[in-house]
Each structure stands twice: as C-alpha cells, then as structure tokens.
Amino acid sequence: MLGLRRAAAALLPPAAACARTRTRARAAGSMAALLVSQPRYAWLRELGLQEENPGVYNGRWGGSGEVVTTYCPANNEPIARVRQASLEDYEETVKKAKEAWKVWADVPAPKRGEIVRQIGDALRQKIKVLGSLVSLEMGKIFVEGVGEVQEYVDVCDYAVGLSRMIGGPILPSERPGHALIEQWNPVGLVGIITAFNFPVAVYGWNSAIAMICGNACLWKGAPTTSLISVAVTKIIAKVLEDNKVPGAICSLACGGAEIGTAMARDERMDLLSFTGSTKVGKQVALMVQERFGRSLLELGGNNAIIVFEDADLNLVIPSALFAAVGTAGQRCTTARRLFLHESIHDEVVAKLAKAYAQVRIGDPWDSDTLYGPLHTKEAVKMYLDAVEQAKQQGGSVVCGGKVISRPGNYVEPTIVTGLPHNAAIVHTETFAPILYVLKFKAEEEVFTWNNEVKQGLSSSIFTKDLGRIFRWLGPKGSDCGIVNVNIPTSGAEIGGAFGGEKHTGGGRESGSDSWKLYMRRST
Numbered sequence: 001m002l003g004l005r006r007a008a009a010a011l012l013p014p015a016a017a018c019a020r021t022r023t024r025a026r027a028a029g030s031m032a033a034l035l036v037s038q039p040r041y042a043w044l045r046e047l048g049l050q051e052e053n054p055g056v057y058n059g060r061w062g063g064s065g066e067v068v069t070t071y072c073p074a075n076n077e078p079i080a081r082v083r084q085a086s087l088e089d090y091e092e093t094v095k096k097a098k099e100a101w102k103v104w105a106d107v108p109a110p111k112r113g114e115i116v117r118q119i120g121d122a123l124r125q126k127i128k129v130l131g132s133l134v135s136l137e138m139g140k141i142f143v144e145g146v147g148e149v150q151e152y153v154d155v156c157d158y159a160v161g162l163s164r165m166i167g168g169p170i171l172p173s174e175r176p177g178h179a180l181i182e183q184w185n186p187v188g189l190v191g192i193i194t195a196f197n198f199p200v201a202v203y204g205w206n207s208a209i210a211m212i213c214g215n216a217c218l219w220k221g222a223p224t225t226s227l228i229s230v231a232v233t234k235i236i237a238k239v240l241e242d243n244k245v246p247g248a249i250c251s252l253a254c255g256g257a258e259i260g261t262a263m264a265r266d267e268r269m270d271l272l273s274f275t276g277s278t279k280v281g282k283q284v285a286l287m288v289q290e291r292f293g294r295s296l297l298e299l300g301g302n303n304a305i306i307v308f309e310d311a312d313l314n315l316v317i318p319s320a321l322f323a324a325v326g327t328a329g330q331r332c333t334t335a336r337r338l339f340l341h342e343s344i345h346d347e348v349v350a351k352l353a354k355a356y357a358q359v360r361i362g363d364p365w366d367s368d369t370l371y372g373p374l375h376t377k378e379a380v381k382m383y384l385d386a387v388e389q390a391k392q393q394g395g396s397v398v399c400g401g402k403v404i405s406r407p408g409n410y411v412e413p414t415i416v417t418g419l420p421h422n423a424a425i426v427h428t429e430t431f432a433p434i435l436y437v438l439k440f441k442a443e444e445e446v447f448t449w450n451n452e453v454k455q456g457l458s459s460s461i462f463t464k465d466l467g468r469i470f471r472w473l474g475p476k477g478s479d480c481g482i483v484n485v486n487i488p489t490s491g492a493e494i495g496g497a498f499g500g501e502k503h504t505g506g507g508r509e510s511g512s513d514s515w516k517l518y519m520r521r522s523t
Contacts, residue, residue: 035072035136036080044080044136046129047231055082055226055254057233058093059100059247065089065255070227073139073373074363074408082226085253090262093218093251097189098268100246101216105186107245113163113212118239120156120208123149126235130200130228135364137225138199139373139409140327142365152204152232155494155510163212166515183522186214187294188270190518191263193284195275196375197330197431199225200232202298205498205510206273207236207250213518215271218251220263224376226254260284267291271518274298275332278429278455278503285505296517297505298498300429301457303480303489304337304450308443309344311462315486316348319462320435321355323488325413328374329433332504333458333482333490337426338437339446345439349417352437353399356413361404373409374432383411383432386425390436395419400433421449429455443468451479457500458492460484481508 034051035041056063065086069078085093104112123130131146138145168182190210194202199221207217221229233252240247253259263269264287273296274284281299288295305323307316323335340348364372374380380403387401400414413433419426426436440446450459459478462485463469469485471477481500482492492498497512499505508514 034069034078034080041079041136043129043132047126047133048234049080049133049227049231052081052083053227053230055230055252056085056089056093057237057247057250057252058096059251063089063254068223068226068254070137070224072136072408073375074136074365076377076408079137080227082230082254084223084226084255085259087258087262090253090255090259093248093253094189094266094268096246096248097216097218097251100248100251101186101188103246104211104216104249105214107214109163109166109212109214112214113160115239115243115245116156116163116208116211117160118243119236120153120160122235122239123153123156127153130231130235132365133228133231134200135372137227138196139364139375140197140330141369141372142367144327145364148198148201151201151494152208155204155208158494158511159208159212162209162515166213166519168521180523184213184516184519185522187518187520188215189268190215190217191266191269191272192217192219193260193263193272193274193276194219194221196222196225197327197332198275199228202275202509203229203232205494206296209510209515210271210518211249213515215518216249216251218253218263218269220253220255220259223254223256229254261287264288265291267293269293271296273507273509274505278505281505294517296507296509298332298507298509299500299503299505300455301332301334301500301504302337302427302429302453302455303333303335303458304339304453304460305335305489306339306440306446306450306459306461307341307344307348308461308463308465308468309341310464311344312464312486313344313348313351316462317351317355319460319488320352321359323460323490324435325356325359325371325433326490328372328411329413330375330379330431331490333492334433335435335460335489336429337453338435339421339440339449340437342439342441345437349398349415349437353415356399356415359413361410371413371433374411375409377409379432380409380411382430383434386428386430386432386434387414387416389425389428390416390419390423390434393419393423393425395423395425395436398437422452427453443471447472447477454503455500456480456502457504458482458484458489460487460489462486
C-alpha cells in the first residue's frame with residue numbers, strides 16, 4: 001500500500017504534490033495546536049481523551065454529527081475535538097437505551113445500588129485528573145473542580161443506601177379483607193440535559209438516583225464541556241461493562257439545540273431533567289408539556305443575602321465574598337443581591353471591597369488561585385453590558401467593572417451600590433461576578449424585596465434574632481427552595497432536595513424524597 005501511495009505521488013504534478021504537502025502540514029499543525037497533543041497536558045490521555053473523540057455512547061462509541069472543538073477559558077486555546085450526535089445517532093441511542101432499560105428494570109434495586117457504588121469508586125480513582133479537566137474545560141478553580149467530582153461520588157454513596165429504602169406504604173383499607181398498597185416503579189428512560197457550570201455534579205445528582213430507581217439515562221451535556229461528558233461516560237461505561245449489563249443504561253449524545261429539542265419532544269423520554277437558563281427552560285417545559293410528558297427543571301436564580309444590624313460581620317464578609325465571587329459568579333446559587341441594613345451599609349461595603357482586592361486571580365489549575373475566568377467570550381460581553389446598564393440606571397461601581405488584561409475570559413469581580421431594589425438590572429440574572437449592594441430599613445420590607453424577583457432558588461439572612469430566624473423560615477419569610485441562616489447562598493448538601501420555586505422551575509434533585517420524581521406511583 002505504501003508503494004502504491006509513493007507511485008501515485010510521483011505521478012502528481014509538482015503543484016498538486018506541494019498542495020497535498022501543505023494540506024498535511026496544516027492538519028499536523030492544527031493537531032499540534034490542540035492542548036491534548038502537548039506534553040504538558042499528557043494527563044488528558046489518562047481519561048481516554050484524544051485529538052478527536054466520539055461523542056455518542058450507547059453500548060459502543062460513535063457519532064456522525066458535527067465536529068466541535070472545545071476551548072480552555074483561561075487562555076482560549078483549543079483543547080480537543082468531539083464528534084457530536086446526528087439525529088440518526090440519537091434515534092439509534094434512544095432505541096438501545098429503551099432496550100437496556102428492560103434488562104436494568106429486572107435487576108434488584110440493591111444490586112443496582114452496588115453497581116452505582118462501583119461507579120462512585122471509579123470516580124474516586126480519577127478524582128484529581130477529572131477535577132483538572134473540569135478546571136481546564138469549564139474554567140473553575142481546581143479545588144472546585146475536584147469538589148464537583150466529589151459531589152458525584154457522595155451522591156453515589158447516598159444512592160447505595162437509598163437503593164435498600166425506596167418503597168411505598170401499606171395503608172389501612174376501608175374494605176374488609178383488602179390491602180391498600182402504594183407501589184413505586186421506575187419511569188423508564190430519563191433524559192438529562194446539563195449546563196456548563198456544573199458539568200459533572202448535576203449529571204451525578206440525576207443519574208445516580210435515576211439508576212437505583214431502575215431507570216436508564218440519556219445524557220446531553222453542554223457542547224462547550226463535551227470532553228467532560230465523554231470522560232465521565234468512559235468511566236461509567238467501564239463499570240457497566242465489567243458488571244455485564246448493557247452500556248446503554250448510561251447513554252451519551254453530545255450535541256446542541258437540535259439534540260436537546262429532539263429529547264424534549266420525544267414521547268419515549270419518560271422524564272426530562274433540564275438544567276440551564278430560565279429562557280431555554282421555558283421552551284423545554286412547553287415542548288414537554290405539549291406531549292403531556294414529565295419534566296424536572298433546574299433554572300436560574302437571583303439570590304439574595306440579607307444582613308441585619310445584629311449580624312456577626314466576621315461571618316458576613318467571607319460568606320458574601322464566597323457566594324458572589326466563587327466560580328466567577330457562575331453558580332445558579334451565586335449571591336447577586338446583598339441587602340444591608342442602613343446602619344451598617346457603609347462599613348460592610350468598605351470591608352467587602354477590601355476583601356475583593358485580596359482575591360487571588362490566576363490560572364484555575366494553580367493551587368493558589370481563588371478566582372478564575374468566565375466560561376466564554378460571550379459571557380464577558382454580557383458582564384460588560386450589565387455593568388454599563390447598572391451605571392445607566394444610577395449605580396456606582398465600588399470596585400471592578402472591567403475586563404482584566406490577560407489571556408482568557410477574565411473580568412474583575414464587581415460591587416455596585418446606589419441602585420433601588422427594583423432596578424431592572426437588579427432583577428436581571430447576569431451569570432457573572434456582579435454583586436448589587438442595596439440598603440433596607442425594616443424586616444418586612446426586605447423580606448418582600450427578597451421575594452419580588454421572578455426566580456426563587458436560594459436565599460440567606462445573617463442575624464442573631466431567633467424570632468426573626470423563624471419568621472424567615474416560615475410562610476411569610478423566604479419563598480425560595482433553599483433557605484439559609486448565617487451561611488451563604490451558594491453550596492448545598494446532597495442529602496437535601498436541591499431546587500427552587502417560580503421561574504427556577506420547581507424541580508428537586510439529589511436528596512430527601514427527590515427520588516419520587518424518577519418513579520411512577522401505583523395505588
């Protein structure tokens with residue numbers, strides 16, 4: 001074969017031969033430019049990643065759709081390529097996942113839990129290298145990347161115990177000699193669409209619980225974090241194959257809006273879990289509802305911290321800093337509004353600005369870094385637009401407000417004061433590190449202001465007044481799904497149900513009785 005190629009090359013005219021040489025050189029140069037090809041990033045091979053990676057898994061790897069390149073937010077350099085799913089790939093994957101479910105549903109729940117436990121152990125073995133990939137492709141700092149994988153590990157542990165506990169009651173029957181039983185069965189196929197900001201954990205929350213309930217899963221991650229989706233699925237696939245169960249139980253279809261729309265409209269998708277913006281979530285909800293399907297929505301959050309005059313400021317400053325600046329303001333639970341009692345407003349703003357100035361900014365994989373880049377160039381533009389709107393609406397930038405002059409998508413963490421509580425920009429969720437600091441006088445008004453935004457995800461107060469704490473937790477307090485006292489808005493424990501109200505979508509994932517959303521009840 002090599003001889004034939006050389007002979008053919010000899011028959012080509014010199015110009016054609018040169019053109020072919022240039023084409024090969026460009027291809028080689030393009031491959032060398034990918035981070036995965038560089039010695040510094042050789043660790044990516046430990047996750048099975050290559051220059052071009054198949055983005056479809058249904059028991060075997062493939063993909064015949066568009067090839068996308070993912071980029072590192074810290075320097076905007078290309079990492080590697082992923083071949084996404086075509087609609088034909090999607091159709092084949094759904095069919096295989098439905099067939100795999102027939103096998104999985106017959107596996108006893110504790111045995112399903114044992115396999116999920118093995119997935120957690122496999123993730124543990126790769127936790128640092130997978131956390132490094134999260135830093136490289138998503139942009140969050142290394143400790144957060146590892147922490148995110150740890151969340152998946154933790155929910156696997158939780159799911160193992162749950163696999164021996166799920167069930168319904170036997171209720172008293174009003175008819176003699178009868179039994180009234182509540183039976184819970186898996187829904188079937190669970191579609192999971194996740195966002196870029198938590199590219200590992202959110203899939204873990206859904207898939208671990210869905211699996212022990214007896215469901216098969218089909219995952220579509222964000223296109224900009226496709227390598228993470230592929231790497232995680234490779235780890236899971238190995239466990240499933242070792243246990244001789246169909247790999248399609250945890251299927252993957254990388255893709256964009258075309259695949260997401262197909263999932264939302266597909267009646268074979270027995271539950272669709274969607275994490276993303278409120279705008280897209282509304283479109284998804286309408287498509288699913290049109291077919292009378294079932295959806296689980298985890299959407300936006302315009303979260304507030306309220307600080308009363310009796311608060312311990314030694315708790316407030318680091319909590320507000322972490323909640324507003326962590327993950328560069330790209331958590332759904334990020335604090336975007338900070339209500340300060342008028343008597344302490346100036347003091348807290350001064351201390352917070354001083355703390356902001358000490359935030360160490362750098363490459364997300366460096367251990368000293370506390371604050372990394374935004375995920376995309378588009379996010380930088382949204383940040384700048386929001387800062388400009390805040391100024392136009394009467395706000396004053398206390399610190400930040402500018403793009404940082406360095407490679408990547410870096411912006412300054414920003415504090416804005418002087419806006420009214422109902423300013424249009426204050427009521428807009430901007431996925432960036434912008435904190436609007438607002439004054440209040442009384443408890444009743446600030447509780448109302450907390451609840452006046454359209455979203456209802458997370459909220460927090462800082463106070464020592466026990467009566468106020470219980471009013472905050474009560475029916476006239478916070479209307480959010482997550483209600484905190486003397487801790488920040490960001491972060492959640494896997495043992496509790498995670499989710500929010502109103503435009504946040506009403507869905508609940510992870511702990512408590514969230515498992516019921518992945519099952520159907522028969523009485």
